[in-house]
Amino acid sequence: MQLVTISMEEPLLQIQGLTTCYGESRILRDVDLQVHGGQMVCLIGRNGVGKTTLLKTVMGLIRPQQGQIWLGEKDLLGLPPHQRARAGIGYVPQGREIIPQLTVRDNLRLGLEARPGGLARHDRLDPQVFELFPMLATMLERRGGDLSGGQQQQLAMARALQGKPRLLLLDEPTEGIQPNVVADIEQAVQRIMAQTGISVLLVEQHLHFVRQAQTYYAMQKGGIVASGPTADLSQAVINRFLSV
Ligand SMILES: Nc1ncnc2c1ncn2[C@@H]1O[C@H](COP(=O)(O)OP(=O)(O)OP(=O)(O)O)[C@@H](O)[C@H]1O
Ligand SMILES: [Mg+2]
Structure with a gap:
């Protein structure tokens, strides 16, 4: 994986005025959010406020009613998820959505589809992923469904990295993970960023992990109601927007 270098001035991800509805219910309301190159940004908010809907809209799994989404110079709005x-x-x-009946190897291979040309052009798993997650190299033939929750989370991150992304969207990577494994997941994300230079948009409830990000955005009823450096997160904001 090559190191991605992007200027700090131009945002890597730029979201403007994003509004998304499910049927008649408006879920996202006029959301503005930016992620700069090499940055970790954390989106916080209580259950059901629209955090997953925002990530799915960025990924193209849900079509917004209004707004703009740019990745660098590229307008993503008209593109389907694979593009x-x-x-x-x-x-x-x-x-996590790993495929339980497929082996670890085949789950990882699914991630190669995200490379230009897909599996038809790329057959080899990126070896750097085994430096980041040495445990996965020892269980390549094991069924994904037989892995522990923490191992499945590592597999899901390793699968996403096979596509050599510039930006990683991580939706509650520590949800349902044993407390003693939460720190492992947090460290894995730190390693990924240090070794690849990619940016991360994280949805997370654990305060320690949230504080690893430089910037936070707090969501309520589908709108961004507070944002700023995580260093400035007050106890009042934490109590209001985090549940762990
Ligand atoms: N496919 C769907 N159809 C209709 N409503 C949906 C659908 N998916 C989610 N919603 C609703 O949209 C709102 C936002 O859901 P979303 O999953 O984005 O919240 P979230 O902030 O990620 O919550 P959590 O912290 O529980 O993961 C919720 O009220 C939810 O019930
Ligand atoms: Mg969610």
Whole structure:
């Protein structure tokens, strides 16, 4: 994986005025959000406020009613999810969504589809992923469904990295993970950023992990109601927007 270098002035991900509805219900309301190159940004908010809907809209799994989404110079709005993946977005969904009956190797190979040309052109798993997650190299033939929750989370991140993304969308990577494994997941994300230079948009409830990000955005009823450096996160904001 090569090191991605992007200027700090131009945002890598730029979201403007994003509004998304499910049927008649408006879920996202006029959301503006930016992620700069090499940055980790954390989106916080209580259950059901629209965090997953925002990531799915960025990934192209849901079509917004209004707004703009840019990745660098590229307008993502008209693109289907696989083209957004090939444009440089890696997506690790809430609940991980690894394929339980496929082996670890075959789950990882699915991530190669996100490279330009897909599996037809890329057959080799990126070896750097085994430096980041040495444990996965020892269980390539094991069924994904037989892995522990923490191992499945590592597999889901490693799968997304096979596409060599510029931006990783991580939706609650520590949800349902044993407390003693939460720190491992947090460190894995730190390693990914240090070794690849990619940016991360994280949805997370654990305060320690949230504080690893430089910037936070707090969501309520589908709108961004507070944002700023995580260094400035007050106890009042934490109590209001985090549930762990
Ligand atoms: N497919 C769907 N159809 C209709 N409504 C939906 C659908 N998916 C989600 N919603 C609703 O949209 C709102 C936002 O859901 P979303 O999953 O984005 O919240 P979230 O902030 O990620 O919550 P959580 O912290 O529980 O993961 C919720 O009220 C939810 O019930
Ligand atoms: Mg969610």
